[in-house]
Amino acid sequence: MKINLLAIDDEPLALRVIAAHAQKIPFLNLVGTTTNPVEGLLRVQQGGVDVVLLDVxxxxxxxxxxLQILHGRCPVILTTAYPEYALEGYEYAIADYLLKPISFxxxxxxxxxxxxxxxxxxxAVDEPVAPSPAPALAGHIFIKTDNRLVKVNHADIHYIEGGKEYATVVTSTGNILTLTSLLKLAESLPAPQFLRIHKSYIVALDKIEVILVTK
Structure with a gap:
């Protein structure tokens, strides 16, 4: 029985080492490597990943x-060059902790x-396995704009851009300007469907179609 492994690390050299190690283990199937953790999170949500090898x-x-967003969806083995992260890692019930450089x-x-x-x-191997669908975006949020509250379904939100004194909620039907802070909006939206990828942006993961990967 093969175990599907996904490796996430922003260092291409580290990913090459992991790939070389994985090729030597018969029960291990390296289903992918990525330097982008957001891309990795989407890959896990699509299904077919049994274990994640994750850089800190x-x-x-x-x-x-x-780990906070993954919320125990599958076992995680942390990799890092810094041993001081080990204790915090085990607070998330990680499966193991590997220090770089990682020996075979x-x-x-x-x-x-x-x-x-x-x-x-x-x-069992002979049982067909369908990919796990991404969780549906049920529910809604009320957004304050001017002197009223506007109901917005989670499924309609594409992303939210924060400014100095306001935030813009971009939806399928138009943009909504609100004085509500980006932090408060992030706390009101469910994880892992929504992710704050930058100090100024929250995105709906199911709306992502392209991820730019810099070399």
Missing amino acids: QMPAMTGFQF ERFLKAVQRVQAPLAASLP
Whole structure:
């Protein structure tokens, strides 16, 4: 039985090392590597990922922010060059913690640690497995604009852009200007459907169609 592994690290060299290690392990199937944690989160939500190998320090989103959004959807093995992150990592019930540079022996031990519990929970090889659909955006939010509250369905929100004194909610039917802070809006929207990717932007993950990857 193969275990599907997704590796997320902003260092291409680290991903090449992980890919080389994964090729040597018969029960491991590397389904993808990415330097963009947002792209990785979308990949997990699409289904077909059993284990995530996750770097801690990344510019777009830290490993701990990723863990908060992932909310235990699948086992995670953290990778980093800094041992001081280990204690915080285990507060998120991570499966293991790998220090860079990652040796093959330590990598093998980490994936073996998740092999047994995953094998017990995964269906047999001859059973067809349909990808898990992304969670539907049910519910709504009331947004204050002028002297009234406007009801906006979660499914209609594309993204929210924050300004110094206001925020613009971009929806399927138009833009809504509000004096509500971006922080308060972020607290009112459900995770993992919505993600604050920048100090000025909140995005609906199901509305993302293209992710630019810088080299």
